[in-house]
Amino acid sequence: MENVNGHVGLVVGLNGNMAQIHFLRGKQCANCGACLTAGDNEMEIALPNSLGVKIGDRVVVDLSPKRVVQASLLAYAVPLAFLIAGVFLGGLVSDWFGLVLGVVACGLAYGILRLVDRRNQKRHSFQPRMERILEDGEEA
Template sequence: MRSLGLVVGTKDGIARIALGPHVECSKCGACLAALDNKARTIEAVNEAGAKIGQRVEIEIKPSQAVATAFLIFVLPLVAAIGAGYLGLGVGEAFGVMPDYVAIIFGIAGFVGSMLILRFVDRRYAKRMPVVVRIAEESLEGGD
């Protein structure tokens, strides 16, 4: 999937790119985390050598978009539910209020999954989107 964006920052071969909402983006669900019409800022490997203020075309592999959407939306939910059921069992086994233990375990599972996602995000940074080219001036104004 390719998309146009505006470079808002660069550092060490990585470009921060502001992407506005568009129709193609709704197909994979990767950017539904913020349900508004504001621009999203992502980081991409700056292979094209883009500078701040330039319009660029970035490429995100569809498999990456699906995997990212799964990790962001499904993993924390599954972790919270699984940990909640585990907490329910632990609470019943020890004769402690199982509902409260389940809630505490569920919250811990959710928070733990978010910490895991943060670690995985740093570890797999090499799979970031890539700036494939600097867009032509005619694309900037829509003419």
């Protein structure tokens, strides 16, 4: 149930403005963790019902690997860069100061990322998106 542009899923439930979408897992899903797994080959994800879907509708969902990579870079590379910069700059004063400044800088990076995450949650920047509803018999 996947194609080049997205995954085809089946709407299995509605809860307020959220739609529960069921997929068959693709190879690229191996360790992503963005969805709830419903079995070895299946997964489910809850998305905002931006298209007004109904139970039983088939939808194309963008599960872009690009956004997963961007989120991973933010989560790992930014704090690491702050840590290294803090250790280097603090090390100019003393080894202990470098250690302390590195840890403080890393904590600061996570604080900044927390603020960015809150903003992105409101904008759904890294969240998968429903692209369109498939008509009966239509292939994605």
